[in-house]
Amino acid sequence: MTDSTGESLLDVVAAGLRAIGFIERSGIEPLEARPGHVVLRAPAEPNVNHFGTMYAGALYTLGECIGGALFRTSFDTTAWFPLVTGSTIRFTKIALGDITAEARLHEDEIARILSDAEATGKGSWDLEVPLLDSGGDVVATYTGHYQMRPMGSLT
Amino acid sequence: MTDSTGESLLDVVAAGLRAIGFIERSGIEPLEARPGHVVLRAPAEPNVNHFGTMYAGALYTLGECIGGALFRTSFDTTAWFPLVTGSTIRFTKIALGDITAEARLHEDEIARILSDAEATGKGSWDLEVPLLDSGGDVVATYTGHYQMRPMGSLT
Numbered sequence: 001m002t003d004s005t006g007e008s009l010l011d012v013v014a015a016g017l018r019a020i021g022f023i024e025r026s027g028i029e030p031l032e033a034r035p036g037h038v039v040l041r042a043p044a045e046p047n048v049n050h051f052g053t054m055y056a057g058a059l060y061t062l063g064e065c066i067g068g069a070l071f072r073t074s075f076d077t078t079a080w081f082p083l084v085t086g087s088t089i090r091f092t093k094i095a096l097g098d099i100t101a102e103a104r105l106h107e108d109e110i111a112r113i114l115s116d117a118e119a120t121g122k123g124s125w126d127l128e129v130p131l132l133d134s135g136g137d138v139v140a141t142y143t144g145h146y147q148m149r150p151m152g153s154l155t
Numbered sequence: 156m157t158d159s160t161g162e163s164l165l166d167v168v169a170a171g172l173r174a175i176g177f178i179e180r181s182g183i184e185p186l187e188a189r190p191g192h193v194v195l196r197a198p199a200e201p202n203v204n205h206f207g208t209m210y211a212g213a214l215y216t217l218g219e220c221i222g223g224a225l226f227r228t229s230f231d232t233t234a235w236f237p238l239v240t241g242s243t244i245r246f247t248k249i250a251l252g253d254i255t256a257e258a259r260l261h262e263d264e265i266a267r268i269l270s271d272a273e274a275t276g277k278g279s280w281d282l283e284v285p286l287l288d289s290g291g292d293v294v295a296t297y298t299g300h301y302q303m304r305p306m307g308s309l310t
Contacts (some may be wrong), residue, residue, distance in 0.1 A: 019205040022213050025180050050174040056239050057216035058177050064211050083209050086245040091238075 009033040012077075013069045023052040023065050026058055030069065036105040038069045044097050054095035054139070063129045063142025064091060066103045070127070071148060074110045080117060080148045085124075095131070095139040103129045113148065122150045164188040167232075168224045178220050181213055185224060191260040193224045198285045199252050209250035209294070218244060218297025221258045225282070226303060229265045233305045235272060240279075242299040248284070250294040258284045268303065278303045 011110040012034040016116040017040075018024045027046045040062060047058035064087060090138075109125060117123030124147045131140040168188040170194075173179045181200045187194040193298060195217060202213035219242055226237040260268075272278030279302045286295040 020210050022181065022202055022204070022210045026177065047177055049177070051236075055175050055177045056242070057212065060215045060219070060242070064215070083172050083207075084246060086243070087211070088217070088241070088243045090241040102187035 008109050009035070009073050012072050013038060016068060016072045016077075016105060017065060020065070025066060026061055028062055028065060030052070031100065033069070033073050034104075036070065036074050036110055037103075038073055039064055039084060039100060039102045040066050040069060041098055041100045044099075052096075054099055056089075056091065059091070059095060059099065059131055059140045060087070060089050060142065062069050062099060062101050062131060063140070066129055067127050067140075067144045069144045070103050070105050071146070074105050075114065075148060079125075079151055081151055082146055082148050084106060085145045085147055087138070087142065089140055089142045091140045093133070093137055093139045097134050099131050099133060101131050103127055117148055117150070119121060121150060121153065164190070164228050167227050168193060171223060171227045171232075172220060175220070178216060182218050182257070183215055183217055183220060186255065187257075188228050191229050191262060191265055192227065192258075193221055193228060194255060194257045195221050195224060196253055196255045199254075205271065207251075209254055210269070211246065213243075214250060214254065214286055215242070215244050215285060217254060217256050218242070218295070219299060221256050221284055221297075222282050222299045222301045225258050225260050226301070230269065230303060233277075234306055236306055237301055237303050240300045240302055242297065244295055244297045245264055246295045248288070248292055248294045250287045250288060252289050254288060254294060256284050256285050256286050256297070272303050272305070276305060276308065 010033045013030040027043045040060040049055040088143035129142045165188045168185040182198045197217040205208040268278035284297045
């Protein structure tokens with residue numbers, strides 16, 4: 001990624017992931033970050049279970065944290081914060097090697113969420129994220145329900 | 156826990172958790188382990204997010220790994236292995252401090268799962284696990300779908 005906006009968002013997303021030690025220890029890092037578009041990778045090594053496949057909790061974490069990463073590329077993080085209210089994950093294939101996840105928020109959806117949040121104090125969105133092995137096969141599908149609220153309103 | 160069977164099962168469960176580095180790094184450990192009954196604790200410190208509350212991925216991991224822990228107290232781990240096919244987690248309260256999870260498999264259910272596995276090669280069960288703060292309030296509810304299969308049959 002060579003454009004300065006892209007590089008800056010990549011730094012913003014990487015810093016957001018590092019701010020949570022649990023995520024940092026998993027080695028999850030952004031490969032791409034643009035407004036409303038993020039690609040993350042979870043490396044195999046720190047996340048394998050005793051069968052040598054990626055542990056379910058690591059796959060869940062990869063799916064979950066892309067919600068916060070997308071938030072950082074899409075909204076003013078000095079005014080709003082994201083939270084997850086619930087998630088589902090379905091495991092469909094043995095997860096071998098590094099696993100990647102890609103997610104998008106369309107600009108119309110970003111505008112709708114911001115409008116809802118400004119009107120009601122809460123903006124909600126759902127995110128479905130396929131988790132892929134290096135061959136492009138879906139190893140799991142993560143679905144998360146997210147909200148953003150005004151900074152300082154955590155109760 | 157003073158009876159020797161209980162102490163031994165506690166060691167078995169602790170060893171099972173330590174076998175997955177991702178879980179070990181979260182500091183999750185068993186408080187109680189009896190046949191068909193496990194209590195686990197996730198300490199706050201390695202698992203907090205940037206708000207000082209327990210990160211969603213840590214809460215998910217606490218719920219998920221109790222399925223494997225219960226398996227170890229209930230079945231012959233030299234003949235069978237467990238896997239998770241899917242899970243859901245609902246977050247209901249800000250998770251402050253250490254969080255505990257308790258789960259049980261009734262002996263009739265253990266017998267049914269083993270019978271299914273011997274007959275078909277797969278024994279399935281669902282597990283609903285409330286995650287509790289130190290005041291006993293539910294901070295999240297984890298639901299997991301588990302299977303056990305004959306050792307060596309992972310495909």
